[in-house]
Amino acid sequence: MKHILVTQDAALLKCAPLYFHRGQEVAFQTTLAQEDERWEEQFHRKGDTNSEQVSSFEEYRKAGAAGA
Secondary structure (H helix, E strand, O other): OOEEEHHHHHHOOOOOOEEOOOOHHHHHHHHHHHHHHHHHHHHHHHOOOOOOOOOOOHHHHHHHHHOO
């Protein structure tokens, strides 16, 4: 096992995380990009006031870890 992708549904315990083996880097990156786009659409749809500061799930995660 090389990569494990925890999607929003997996974090909400609606499904299991996605597992990718060696040689499946392209599939992992594609799925990650799709999940990030889906998250961004939901985030911007809510009209969050912090949307100018955070442009991706990765930045949101970093901001949360920093306590901002």
